Amino acid sequence: MAEVKLHGALLSPFVYRVIWALKLKGVPYEFVAEDLSNKSALLLKHNPVHKKIPVLVHGGKPVCESMVILEYIEETWPQNPLMPNNPYDRALARFWIKFAEDKGVAVWKMFRSTGQELQNTMKEALEMLQTVEEHGLGEKKFFNGDNIGLVDLAFGSIVYWLQVIEDVAGVKIFESHKFPHLHAWIENFKQVPVIEEKLPNQDELLVALKLRREQLMASA
């Protein structure tokens, strides 16, 4: 099989989506750690448009953008399917993947903001969570049904990081009485064996993100 390499930086929620997908499919890969303050020539060659990680390189050919990579993984290694098997349910999945991409940014914006801007981004994040709780997840165990799928991976990184970012920013929005479905879902998500083995330790993540936020605030 052609070689698979994943260019990334650990602690990136987007890189974790790809790690989870590769592990769920049982695809062996080599992790290439990138220094984001000093991006390699190879990264810039593989992702000239955005210059970002993750980049999946399969047989020397790069795929960029985490959710695009996940659909590529799903199509290239069809075992253990992570998308529904009919066009209509796939359309629903893609709707929610797009929602996660478009609205999930509120969580990253929260991380980078203070004062009034933090209040605004918290409001955005709350609306995003409310919509997902009510319309996206509903009563299902996972977004993909009985087993996790690409939509779960899309939201998994957002919600897991949110739980740490709340501590870092000193706020609380993801309350279990407000979001009972999502709270049950994230606990189930974290207990899926592949995910459990490949989650950044929350305490280490907290320390790293606290430092990063201090650096951001200092240079603002």
Added chain:
Amino acid sequence: MAEVKLHGALPSPFVYRVIWALKLKGVPYEFVSEDLSNKSALLLKYNPVHKKIPVLVHGGKPVCESMVILEYIEETWPHNPSLMPNNPYDRAHARFWIKFAEDKGVAIWKMFRSTGQELQNTMKEALEMLQTVEEHGLGDKKFFNGDNIGLVDLAFGPIVYWLQVIEDVVGVKLFESHKFPHLHAWIENFKQIPVIEENLPNQDELLVALKLRREQLMASA
């Protein structure tokens, strides 16, 4: 075949993407015109999250978001013409550019709604978007999808076609042919595809409609 309905409002660029895809596939459909200032209960039921058009309803089941609808059309009616490449790598490439069109194409709509410094900023964003697409997205190809149009062409088609009119409405010029020779050739080829040619809003009528809309926006700002 189960009934296909397209809820939309003309001349929405997002609705046109869906019209083109359905016409290219030869899928008969009924157009349900929505009044965006007075959205129907049916629209709100079909798209409770965004309350927007277009919504494709197939056999009573709604699909929302224009590019999600386009992938659904491609998968549900996979016959020719094929609008996505036939291998995972090239499909990943196409999805990368579809996402780019969705994420960066907004600069055009923001230009339409802005004046003064904000207009200068959005013009800069739009220029960067065009430069990236000219250099990295299209390159020397006739269409984004190769010799024939595909979903990426339908993604960028309304962005560029509407841009040409929005430039006139706003009184600016950024999509210059000497700066964007590939994209200029591409949009001309795009507009000459029979299905597209027969289903394009008339540019003069679009200019009038958008001028009016911009005046309304500026007045209520």
